[in-house]
Amino acid sequence: MVLLRLPEPHDIRTLTLGGQDPEVARWTNLPSPYTEQDARAWIMKVTNPVHWWDEPTWVIADTDDRWCGSVHLERETEGSARVRFLVAPELRGRGIATRAVRLACRWGFSSLRLNVITWRALIGNEAARAVAQASGFSVHNQIMRRGLSHRGQLMDCWFADLVPEDLIEATSGPVWSGPQLTxxxxxxxxxxxxxxxxxxxxxxxxxxxxxxxxxxxxxxxxxxxxxxxxxxxxxxxxxxxxxx
Ligand SMILES: CC(C)(COP(=O)(O)OP(=O)(O)OC[C@H]1O[C@@H](n2cnc3c(N)ncnc32)[C@H](O)[C@@H]1OP(=O)(O)O)[C@@H](O)C(=O)NCCC(=O)NCCS
Known part of the structure; x- marks a missing residue:
């Protein structure tokens, strides 16, 4: 089971280690090399209440409240937001990102009344693409040219979108954390x-x-x-x- 909660100062150590992962440097815009100072600044920024509503951000935590990763919904135009996520290297491949993305998107649809949630990733980020797919996104076969800003450069990217109905179709899995309906x-x-x-x-x-x-x-x-x-x-x- 995963929980989404606000980042807290006790996340700094694990967050710093997670941010130092080469895959994070390769696919995201997190500072590289990633330092404890960066983790501290990030927590300050994303827990600022004014900023938070522009980019709702959660720590993905396990049942022992440990940092497993992060998920964000970055507001775009009215009614739309883009999802971003990362998971600690040693915890990958267990469905954590998929569960967290579904939870965040479900919250975005119900609490922010979003109409659509989008996803973009650099071409070749197969893991992120698989997460988008497993979360119910329609992943498009085309390439969006220069659709993603990566380390100061506009790059071609993969893209996908999710509307509330897609999430319901994908909800036979673990979004509902109570007893599963058949x-x-x-x-x-x-x-x-x-x-x-x-x-x-x-x-x-x-x-x-x-x-x-x-x-x-x-x-x-x-x-x-x-x-x-x-x-x-x-x-x-x-x-x-x-x-x-
Ligand atoms: C992308 C990332 C968050 C995936 O996290 P995760 O918790 O391992 O993802 P999940 O366990 O939920 O995996 C979901 C699906 O992806 C597949 N997958 C995971 N890693 C993969 C890989 N390297 N290549 C291909 N598929 C992969 C899983 O098999 C699973 O597929 P399934 O539902 O068919 O079984 C993680 O690899 C990461 O943090 N990468 C670096 C940061 C990043 O790229 N973020 C995305 C930016 S948009």
């Missing part, structure tokens, strides 16, 4: 969100009404929710379903 339960929840009765759901999914009742009971237990209405509201808030 595929069938998600289908039932979608149908509940569409306002269907148990009988209608049974008909549309070709199952018995009793089976639907069992699924509804299980959904209410897992979310948890006291009523169908509450389950739908929670499902929408958590990005598990949407109102149609």
């Amino acid at each position: 595929k069938r339960e998600r289908e039932v929840l979608h149908a509940m969100a569409a306002g269907l009765s148990n009988r209608d759901i049974a008909e549309s999914l070709n199952i018995s009404e009793n089976t639907v009742k069992n699924h509804v009971r299980s959904i209410l237990e897992k979310l948890p929710a006291k009523s169908r209405m509450e389950a739908v509201v929670k499902g929408v808030q958590e990005g598990i379903t949407r109102l149609t």
Whole structure:
């Protein structure tokens, strides 16, 4: 499980080490070589409340509250933001970036009311591309010419975008950190969100009404929710379903 939280002074040591990774220097604009001073200045900058809303920034932390990486949503035009992320070298390949990107994007859609979140990376950054893909972004096959500023130079880049519906499609995985709904339960929840009765759901999914009742009971237990209405509201808030 990963958590997103604000950067704190106790992150400085691990953040400094993470910033010194050659892959970070290669693909991001972080100062290189990266020093403790840079980490300190970064924390000061991104935790400034005025700056924070222009570029919501989180530390990705594990359950022991250790720094695992960072994720940002840099505001672009009204209704749009660009996501950036990095993960500590020794923790890569465990799905941390993907989970963090989904959480940040879900927050961006619900709290900032963003319409679209974009992603750009230097050509060849296969790991970042895979994260964008796994997070539900539509990664385009074309190249955007001079679309990315990298160390003072405009570079050609890969690009992708994510709209709220894409995130819902990609949410069968770990964004919702509570008990996972089964595929069938998600289908039932979608149908509940569409306002269907148990009988209608049974008909549309070709199952018995009793089976639907069992699924509804299980959904209410897992979310948890006291009523169908509450389950739908929670499902929408958590990005598990949407109102149609
Ligand atoms: C890009 C980065 C954040 C990925 O972090 P991560 O936690 O290892 O990513 P995940 O574990 O969530 O991996 C997601 C997917 O990427 C794939 N992946 C990871 N590293 C990869 C690599 N080097 N090449 C190809 N695919 C890779 C994983 O297999 C996974 O695919 P799957 O969902 O099909 O299994 C990390 O490599 C990093 O910090 N790189 C340096 C900074 C950077 O490039 N940031 C992006 C700037 S836009």
